[in-house]
Amino acid sequence: MHRKTLIIKTGSREEFLDITAKVREFIRSTGVERGCLVVFVPHTTAAVTINEGADPSVIKDLRNALHRLVPYGDRGYGHREGNSDAHIKASLLGSSLHLLVEGRELLLGTWQSIFFAEFDGPRQRQVWLSLVF
Ligand code: ZN
Numbered sequence: 194m195h196r197k198t199l200i201i202k203t204g205s206r207e208e209f210l211d212i213t214a215k216v217r218e219f220i221r222s223t224g225v226e227r228g229c230l231v232v233f234v235p236h237t238t239a240a241v242t243i244n245e246g247a248d249p250s251v252i253k254d255l256r257n258a259l260h261r262l263v264p265y266g267d268r269g270y271g272h273r274e275g276n277s278d279a280h281i282k283a284s285l286l287g288s289s290l291h292l293l294v295e296g297r298e299l300l301l302g303t304w305q306s307i308f309f310a311e312f313d314g315p316r317q318r319q320v321w322l323s324l325v326f
Contacts, residue, residue, distance in 0.1 A: 228326030246306025
C-alpha cells in the first residue's frame, strides 16, 4: 500500500478545488499498475466529490445550490460553534472516494474531475491518499 497526504490551503469560506492533477501525480509516482485508490478527507467541515471539471459553471452551481440549501448563520442550529451549515454540507457530499487505477492511470469518465470541497475556510486541510494493489 502506498500513502500520501496532500496539504490543501483554501482561500475562502466555501470553495471547491480541483485536485485531479495531484491525485494523478501520486498514482504515477507509485509505479503501481492497477489497484484501488481511496481518497479520504479527515475533516468534519470539508468533503470530497467528483463532478464535471470541463465547465467551471458546474462546480459554481453546485457550490451555490448547497449554499442555498443549507444557509450559513443562525437558522436555529444547535451546534454552538456557528458552523453547522459546514458540517451538514460536508455530510451531504461525503468524506471519501474509491477510484480505480489501471495501466498506472486513474480511471475517470471524460468529464469527471475530483474536487476538494471547503465549507469552513480559509484553512489548511489534508487529503489522505491510499493506493491499495
Ligand atoms: Zn463545528
